Amino acid sequence: MRSSRELALDILQKTYGYGSFRGEQAEIIEEVVSGKNAFVLMPTGGGKSLCYQIPALCRPGVGIVVSPLIALMQDQVDALTQLGIKAAAINSGMTAAAVARTQNQLRAGEIDLLYVAPERLLMDDFLNLLRQSKIALFAIDEAHCVSQWGHDFRPHYTQLAVLAEQFPTVPRIALTATADQPTRKDIVERLGLADGRTFVAGFDRPNIHYSIQPKQNPHKQVLHYIEESHRRDSGIVYCLSRKMVEEMAEWLVSQGLKALPYHAGMATEHRSRNQERFLREDNIVMVATIAFGMGIDKPDVRFVAHMNIPKNIEAYYQETGRAGRDGLPADALMLYGMQDAVMQRDFIEKSGAPEAQKWIERQKLSALLGLCEAASCRRKIILEYFGDTSGPCQNCDTCLSPPPTFDGTIAAQKALSSAYRSGERFGVGYLVDMLLGKSDERMQRMGHDKISTFGIGKEHTKSEWQSIFRQLVALNYLTADSNEFGGLKITPQGHTFLKQRETLRLRKFTGKVKVTRTAQGRREDAFIDEADQELFGILKAARLEVAREQNVPPYVIFHDKTLREMARLKPASLTALAGISGVGEKKMERYGDVFLGAISGFLDKVSG
Numbered sequence: 001m002r003s004s005r006e007l008a009l010d011i012l013q014k015t016y017g018y019g020s021f022r023g024e025q026a027e028i029i030e031e032v033v034s035g036k037n038a039f040v041l042m043p044t045g046g047g048k049s050l051c052y053q054i055p056a057l058c059r060p061g062v063g064i065v066v067s068p069l070i071a072l073m074q075d076q077v078d079a080l081t082q083l084g085i086k087a088a089a090i091n092s093g094m095t096a097a098a099v100a101r102t103q104n105q106l107r108a109g110e111i112d113l114l115y116v117a118p119e120r121l122l123m124d125d126f127l128n129l130l131r132q133s134k135i136a137l138f139a140i141d142e143a144h145c146v147s148q149w150g151h152d153f154r155p156h157y158t159q160l161a162v163l164a165e166q167f168p169t170v171p172r173i174a175l176t177a178t179a180d181q182p183t184r185k186d187i188v189e190r191l192g193l194a195d196g197r198t199f200v201a202g203f204d205r206p207n208i209h210y211s212i213q214p215k216q217n218p219h220k221q222v223l224h225y226i227e228e229s230h231r232r233d234s235g236i237v238y239c240l241s242r243k244m245v246e247e248m249a250e251w252l253v254s255q256g257l258k259a260l261p262y263h264a265g266m267a268t269e270h271r272s273r274n275q276e277r278f279l280r281e282d283n284i285v286m287v288a289t290i291a292f293g294m295g296i297d298k299p300d301v302r303f304v305a306h307m308n309i310p311k312n313i314e315a316y317y318q319e320t321g322r323a324g325r326d327g328l329p330a331d332a333l334m335l336y337g338m339q340d341a342v343m344q345r346d347f348i349e350k351s352g353a354p355e356a357q358k359w360i361e362r363q364k365l366s367a368l369l370g371l372c373e374a375a376s377c378r379r380k381i382i383l384e385y386f387g388d389t390s391g392p393c394q395n396c397d398t399c400l401s402p403p404p405t406f407d408g409t410i411a412a413q414k415a416l417s418s419a420y421r422s423g424e425r426f427g428v429g430y431l432v433d434m435l436l437g438k439s440d441e442r443m444q445r446m447g448h449d450k451i452s453t454f455g456i457g458k459e460h461t462k463s464e465w466q467s468i469f470r471q472l473v474a475l476n477y478l479t480a481d482s483n484e485f486g487g488l489k490i491t492p493q494g495h496t497f498l499k500q501r502e503t504l505r506l507r508k509f510t511g512k513v514k515v516t517r518t519a520q521g522r523r524e525d526a527f528i529d530e531a532d533q534e535l536f537g538i539l540k541a542a543r544l545e546v547a548r549e550q551n552v553p554p555y556v557i558f559h560d561k562t563l564r565e566m567a568r569l570k571p572a573s574l575t576a577l578a579g580i581s582g583v584g585e586k587k588m589e590r591y592g593d594v595f596l597g598a599i600s601g602f603l604d605k606v607s608g
């Protein structure tokens, strides 16, 4: 008899068309196939799906996949169907008749993988149905949703504890890409995984280039960035508000880009149409609020730009993680301004959450601000936040173009005193004016044009002072108090700094927005010669046609990576084609002739 390892490898090669397992995939799969529980932390694009899909195929019965988003389910079902795997989803978007049909298939044991939302899974009727079926495993995807410490808490997820109680013999595998220590603990406790192994792959996404720049002219900065590095790419531009989304999308269109808006305030139909176009067409820029992206599995998103700072480092990593799932070089850009920090702070204070929760959120926000103001490797800071260690990465803005620093001791003392002398009630703008000796009617009325810190900061420009204040907030020497409309207060750390007269190096504000080597440049070095580039374009066109016929997104047919390999190796036979990563048996059967035809047509043309 074949071992479960051999069976799993056979499925990987024949069904998926991949040569070998990555990282700990084989071990995780073996564990679950043998009926044990597991908790898997793996970065986006690391290959989590195979960790539950293959065990579901190896074990008798159906694998139940709990996933928070309906949009993602259909994509996964389409992709599995293309591989010849019997997959289905049950969700609220389906007609009663369609649900009944799927349920019958489930009872009859005709489905290998079934995707459901937790709300559905927890219904009594559905649990009853599951008791009448043979279950191979439960996979809980996006498992961080189970925890209030996580960045996307979903109350229904906490009730998934019933799985352990009601199906004690069915293995459970929980998976997530982002979870800090307290979140991990919660997942293991709530889902009853303490007896299973935890597999932690590093969090690093080495193919993503990180860059964080001060916000100056955000529209132009983003446009410039897209035009310089991502002219022909798909990407996402995140904005904080619906209004900003509308404005930015409109403006990018006026500048000749294929940009579409997406936010929760749009009619559902319009929203899904835009999402559909983003998935199915090439080089669309999606301008969106964070309502967009959860469950977007598009592998070839080449850049993610943030017009505003995100909520915290987890959210940032999750959002930027949507770039480069296919492992090819991708870019993440964030624009950062003090106003955004005040706004995020405001969201926390006005959230109505219990004080303990607010405290957590404040700590998380200040860690994010620290990342923005860092003069050292961005990736190192991010990975350390998640408990990973790393050296400087040579693939972020601060590594590739180290920012100049200066002795900021005196400047910091002046900045803190200006806040102190004016009663810790004023925001950055006011304090900077005061340091520069620019009085207005309000300042005169307050008598602040007479105090000792008035006009003592003329050695720095306005922008320099703004940067200094941002860094002091990031260092947690100053804190923006939302009740006082952004008034800056000195924290206990700030007082200690003043008392102990420590020296402080700060990042120097240069005014120039640095352009570091981005993914585009590297991609073109790494890529194939010009002739192959042409063939790659031909193969993409062939793929688009097949995808339209099948009514699925192009990447469900073949990933860019697979088409690139075809363009480079130019297989002339089905056997040669089968050797290319991502070409499984079913796809070869269905599409082999089309792609071989495109390749031989191209070769005839160039040789003839």
Ligand code: ADP
Pocket: 018, 019, 020, 021, 022, 025, 042, 043, 044, 045, 046, 047, 048, 049, 050, 299, 325, 326, 559, 581
């Ligand atoms: P995640 O869910 O962790 O974000 P996926 O499961 O979507 O990642 O996998 C990311 C990509 O890597 C997919 O295109 C997947 O088919 C591919 N992949 C996964 N495992 C392997 C492997 N062993 N060999 C080659 N490609 C793989």
Ligand code: ZN
Pocket: 376, 377, 378, 379, 380, 392, 393, 394, 395, 396, 397, 398, 399, 400
């Ligand atoms: Zn770095």
